[in-house]
Amino acid sequence: ASSYFTLGGPSLLQDIQEVLYSEETIQNKIKELGETLSREYEGRNPLVICVLKGAFIFMADLVKRITVPIELDFMAVSSYGAATKSSGVVKIIKDLDVPVQGRDIIIVEDIIDSGLTLSYLIDVLERRNALSISVVALFDKPARRTVELEPDYRGFEIPDAFVVGYGLDYAEKYRNLPFVGILKPEIYTK
Numbered sequence: 001a002s003s004y005f006t007l008g009g010p011s012l013l014q015d016i017q018e019v020l021y022s023e024e025t026i027q028n029k030i031k032e033l034g035e036t037l038s039r040e041y042e043g044r045n046p047l048v049i050c051v052l053k054g055a056f057i058f059m060a061d062l063v064k065r066i067t068v069p070i071e072l073d074f075m076a077v078s079s080y081g082a083a084t085k086s087s088g089v090v091k092i093i094k095d096l097d098v099p100v101q102g103r104d105i106i107i108v109e110d111i112i113d114s115g116l117t118l119s120y121l122i123d124v125l126e127r128r129n130a131l132s133i134s135v136v137a138l139f140d141k142p143a144r145r146t147v148e149l150e151p152d153y154r155g156f157e158i159p160d161a162f163v164v165g166y167g168l169d170y171a172e173k174y175r176n177l178p179f180v181g182i183l184k185p186e187i188y189t190k
């Protein structure tokens, strides 16, 4: 168990029903993903794009495990607001700083649910003439898909549940948990 649980004081932990993926489980998976990406992108110089905000911790841990030279950039899109279901509306809140034309792109996502956010992003990057686009998602909920989309690299396939932690929020909270878990049901009805 993480020493996180033994830290004193008022704690986010009292809102957590169950830890689904421990810090160690997540880090082991990211090491594997980094090794795979390093092999596949050998001799290239991909542009790694973090989809804010949810993927920021995954991005930071993943790029440390990639051994080929990369550049990185960030993009923010809105799809959920404070709700736990997608509105189907995707909007670019923060665009990339660099052009993607002719670049090998790796999109880093925290979780794929309906697939709407990613299919929109892929479309945007294709229209900007990226050379190649692949997607790495830490979590995938294939049962919830409303558009056809498969990540090229995936951490964990998870059942249909709303998870928080390790970058993932509920109403902007819980991103700073080092593990991924589910909230107590009463949190949603507050």
Ligand code: 5GP
Binding pocket: 054, 079, 080, 086, 109, 110, 111, 112, 113, 114, 115, 116, 117, 118, 161, 162, 163, 164, 165, 168, 169, 170
């Ligand atoms: P999609 O467009 O695939 O439906 O959803 C994409 C985004 O919704 C994800 O990148 C993530 O930010 C958010 N999301 C989807 N499922 C979950 C979940 O179980 N927990 C949290 N906190 N966010 C989620």
Ligand code: MG
Binding pocket: 051, 052, 053, 054, 055, 109, 110, 111
């Ligand atoms: Mg996301």
Ligand code: MG
Binding pocket: 054, 080, 168, 169, 170
């Ligand atoms: Mg969110």
